[in-house]
Amino acid sequence: MVKLCGHCGEQRAVLRRPKTFEQLCRECFYTALEAEVHETITAARLFRPGERVAVAASGGKDSTVLAHMLTTLNRRHGYGLDLFLLSIDEGISGYRDDSLETVKRNEAQYQIPLHVYSYKDLYGWTMDEIVSQIGTRSNCTFCGVFRRQALDRGAALVGADKIATGHNADDVAETVLLNIIRGDVPRLGRCANIITGEDSPLPRVKPFKYTYEKEIVMYAYFKRLDYFSTECIYAPFAARGFAREFVKDLEAARPRAIVDLIRSAEQFRVPGRSSSSNSSSGAKAVVLPQAGSCERCGYISSQPVCKACMLLEGLNKGLPRLGVTRTRKTHKAPAVGGPAAATAAQLAAAPAAAVDPAAADLVAPQAAGGVSTAAAPRPEPGMQRCRISSCLQAQTGAASVQQCGFCTSPQQPAVCCGSGACGGSALGSLEAGGAPEADPPAADHSAALAGPGSEGSFAYLQNKGAIASHPSARHAAQ
Amino acid sequence: MVKVRLEFSGGLDLLFGNQKAVEADIPQQSGHQLTVAEAMAWARDNLLTDRPELFMKGSSVRPGVLVLLNDTDWELCGELDALVADGDRVTFISTLHGG
Numbered sequence: 001m002v003k004l005c006g007h008c009g010e011q012r013a014v015l016r017r018p019k020t021f022e023q024l025c026r027e028c029f030y031t032a033l034e035a036e037v038h039e040t041i042t043a044a045r046l047f048r049p050g051e052r053v054a055v056a057a058s059g060g061k062d063s064t065v066l067a068h069m070l071t072t073l074n075r076r077h078g079y080g081l082d083l084f085l086l087s088i089d090e091g092i093s094g095y096r097d098d099s100l101e102t103v104k105r106n107e108a109q110y111q112i113p114l115h116v117y118s119y120k121d122l123y124g125w126t127m128d129e130i131v132s133q134i135g136t137r138s139n140c141t142f143c144g145v146f147r148r149q150a151l152d153r154g155a156a157l158v159g160a161d162k163i164a165t166g167h168n169a170d171d172v173a174e175t176v177l178l179n180i181i182r183g184d185v186p187r188l189g190r191c192a193n194i195i196t197g198e199d200s201p202l203p204r205v206k207p208f209k210y211t212y213e214k215e216i217v218m219y220a221y222f223k224r225l226d227y228f229s230t231e232c233i234y235a236p237f238a239a240r241g242f243a244r245e246f247v248k249d250l251e252a253a254r255p256r257a258i259v260d261l262i263r264s265a266e267q268f269r270v271p272g273r274s275s276s277s278n279s280s281s282g283a284k285a286v287v288l289p290q291a292g293s294c295e296r297c298g299y300i301s302s303q304p305v306c307k308a309c310m311l312l313e314g315l316n317k318g319l320p321r322l323g324v325t326r327t328r329k330t331h332k333a334p335a336v337g338g339p340a341a342a343t344a345a346q347l348a349a350a351p352a353a354a355v356d357p358a359a360a361d362l363v364a365p366q367a368a369g370g371v372s373t374a375a376a377p378r379p380e381p382g383m384q385r386c387r388i389s390s391c392l393q394a395q396t397g398a399a400s401v402q403q404c405g406f407c408t409s410p411q412q413p414a415v416c417c418g419s420g421a422c423g424g425s426a427l428g429s430l431e432a433g434g435a436p437e438a439d440p441p442a443a444d445h446s447a448a449l450a451g452p453g454s455e456g457s458f459a460y461l462q463n464k465g466a467i468a469s470h471p472s473a474r475h476a477a478q
Numbered sequence: 479m480v481k482v483r484l485e486f487s488g489g490l491d492l493l494f495g496n497q498k499a500v501e502a503d504i505p506q507q508s509g510h511q512l513t514v515a516e517a518m519a520w521a522r523d524n525l526l527t528d529r530p531e532l533f534m535k536g537s538s539v540r541p542g543v544l545v546l547l548n549d550t551d552w553e554l555c556g557e558l559d560a561l562v563a564d565g566d567r568v569t570f571i572s573t574l575h576g577g
């Protein structure tokens with residue numbers, strides 16, 4: 001029952017392409033996939049001749065295949081790119097050590113230079129040291145915030161014009177779904193963009209935006225590319241969020257679903273996406289915080305002090321959790337009287353009570369009075385805030401609505417923890433189908449929250465930021 | 479018994495006691511040839527050391543785990559019903575790990 005390649009008709013077919021159901025032999029598969037990526041690169045004009053491009057290299061499958069593919073195409077089609085590998089060493093012994101070895105081999109295999117920057121060099125702390133201070137609960141928040149900046153800083157230090165990342169079609173489809181579920185309109189408007197980086201100093205490009213994960217892995221397998229696939233020891237299996245699982249289920253039922261999700265997101269008309277903010281739908285444009293720069297480190301930031309510097313200050317003062325999350329007992333404060341009993345005054349007061357006044361200048365430097373809600377803009381007319389004080393997401397709907405969709409939904413812990421950013425406990429119980437979390441949903445929700453007003457304006461945006469910053473979901477920010 | 483080489487990669491090896499390949503003797507029902515479905519269930523029941531839900535979902539692999547029979551996509555060979563004979567190689571690759 002040997003099937004022949006549907007393209008050349010000579011060799012034995014080795015795989016069925018998920019997007020097209022074509023059955024191809026190895027060589028025809030390589031040719032087809034490489035041609036597709038080349039087409040993506042040229043159609044979207046991802047690069048210009050002479051550009052210096054940092055290939056973000058983790059040693060994992062996507063970045064390994066990306067490095068191979070970009071060096072191949074650069075040579076074949078004369079892109080004229082000055083390519084190099086850029087790796088971040090988080091300082092996680094036994095994990096990053098091994099993946100860095102992989103990247104070093106890639107340097108030799110693809111003959112492009114490798115630059116490595118460590119958290120220790122850039123921030124003075126390794127992840128191992130951070131975890132020894134904070135435990136494993138919020139470490140993904142630190143790691144994600146630090147990693148994003150570290151890539152930008154590393155790229156700037158070696159004079160890159162842009163950063164190429166290995167985000168694939170499955171990643172993008174997952175991000176689209178997550179942003180829909182979170183109601184994160186600003187990100188929904190740009191998450192399917194092939195060039196991102198509005199909130200970074202350098203543009204980021206995704207040559208694999210339309211490339212299926214299955215094909216990337218098959219390509220690596222058949223070409224015997226050397227990649228690394230061990231889990232981060234601090235967030236093992238965190239990548240298996242519910243959205244990931246759902247995307248894979250969709251793909252199993254109908255492989256085109258992945259590219260359809262991406263294509264549909266490209267068609268979204270999101271208020272505030274373009275410069276003409278008066279949309280005919282009548283919806284108010286979403287106003288994002290103005291980009292400025294951090295007064296301490298100069299990194300692009302919507303707040304006087306960027307998130308990394310805030311986290312660092314907490315670490316250096318020996319109060320490492322301040323920039324990340326409030327303490328557990330304060331989560332329970334807002335439950336007093338139940339949501340229905342909450343008055344507007346209580347609503348305004350609850351977050352202030354939840355923040356240790358001594359910490360207020362760390363968490364919300366611009367809120368002089370220590371009342372963190374002062375930092376958040378008022379909801380638009382007709383909108384109100386979710387009454388879970390750890391959430392406070394602005395929401396539309398009738399005045400009788402007390403809680404946002406996240407906090408109301410019984411699935412909420414799973415939604416909050418889809419990326420593992422909450423420490424994975426809710427994810428674990430979802431996966432195992434075990435007992436529900438002992439803690440009220442709001443507690444887990446807030447575990448993923450950055451401090452009020454620490455960056456961005458809406459509490460819910462910070463929450464998304466924390467989730468998006470998880471290394472396994474790093475694309476969510478894009 | 480059918481002699482099969484089972485391979486685990488892309489992080490699945492972590493679920494199988496860090497073994498990347500196992501030379502297995504898999505019992506078959508008399509009068510029937512071994513199928514990939516049976517080989518998979520046998521691996522789960524006899525070799526898996528951790529988190530079975532990351533390997534299988536229901537009676538098939540968890541979506542996102544690729545299966546190859548003698549280096550050919552199992553989607554070309556009949557998937558669960560594909561027949562496995564002496565000396566064959568079944569490869570399981572997780573796509574769900576790391577980027």
Ligand SMILES: [Zn+2]
Nearest residue numbers: 005008025028
């Ligand atoms: Zn062919």
Ligand SMILES: [Zn+2]
Nearest residue numbers: 294297306309
């Ligand atoms: Zn800063």
Ligand SMILES: [Zn+2]
Nearest residue numbers: 386391404407
């Ligand atoms: Zn809420």
